[in-house]
Every structure is written in structure tokens, then in C-alpha cells.
Amino acid sequence: MNKPLTVLVCTHNRADLLRGALESLERQSLARGLFEVLVVDNASTDSTSTVVAECAARAKIDIRSVREAELGLDAARNRGLREAAGQIVAFLDDDARARHDWAAEILKGFERHDAPIQGGRVDLLWESPRPVWFSDVLLRYLIHCDYGPEVVAVTSPPWLYGTNVAFRKSLFQE
Secondary structure, three states: OOOOEEEEEEEOOOHHHHHHHHHHHHOOOOOHHHEEEEEEEOOOOOOHHHHHHHHHHOOOOEEEEEEOOOOOHHHHHHHHHHHOOOOEEEEEOOOOOOOOOHHHHHHHHHHHOOOOEEEOOEOOOOOOOOOOOOOHHHHHHHOOEOOOOOOOOOOOOOOOOOOEEEEEHHHHHO
16 A cells, blocks of 8 residues: 555664664654555564564554565665655664654655655764764764754755655656
């Protein structure tokens, strides 16, 4: 069944991190019927399939999984794009956590703007306190992204990051 949004999560042997990403998607404010979660298991040999099955069994979100044997993020994302039911496809990394209104804001953004691609803020989750010497300039090397609260057209570097970016699926079909 087609849904407006597919959240695509690609993973390879990172089941423990994947669990946190999927749990953040379970807490989305967007109605369950408006989005699906598609996990592309990129030839994992750990407990990835078990984690996906456990999250799917809780039935808080529509979640499904496909396996891609060819290793690599490009292969995994291309497989996910072929399998996605949504008109909008959003990428979320397996080690990322989506804010509770993330999915709803993606759909609102595409309703308001005719852009083929949208991205958003990426905050870092520090496992320990940020080192004093780690300057704000260095944050971008860890995929931190914050252009501020207003809509900004990104036409040249710096770019959007793949951990929080969404596309109209038709862009890939063209």
C-alpha cells in the first residue's frame, strides 16, 4: 500500500545502534498510516533481523525489512529506493535518533515547498562530554548540520548530510 513517506534505514552489523533509531521512529507524532519504515539489511551477520522483528512485533509503526547482499551504502540505498512505497523517501542513519516530530515535519516541508530534496538539522549525540578543545569548526567533520530555524536554499557547499535528508521518489525515477 502506498504511503506518503518511507523512512529508509540502511544498516550493516550495527543491531544495537539500529534499535535506538527504530525506537525513535516508534515515537513519531505522524499517524502510523502515513509512513512506513524500511530497513535495508546490508548483508548483516549480527542480530539485525531479530531487532527489526522485535520492533515490528510491537506494531507501533509499519516496519519491513529487505536484505541486500551487495555490500555498501550505495547498493543498500538503491535497493531501498526501489522497494520504497512512499512518494517521499527520507534517509535516517542507523546510529541516528529522529526527533518526535521529524516525519511530520518532512511531509509538511514538502507540502509547503516544491523542492525535490529537503534536509535538516543534525545534532550530535555525545557518548561522553564534548572535549573542551573540540571547536565548533570541527563539528561539520562529525556530520553536524544546523543552518538555523529559517528555510534556507542550499545551492552550494556546505551541503545537506545523508543522515537527515529526504527526496521526492520521482527524482530517482526520472
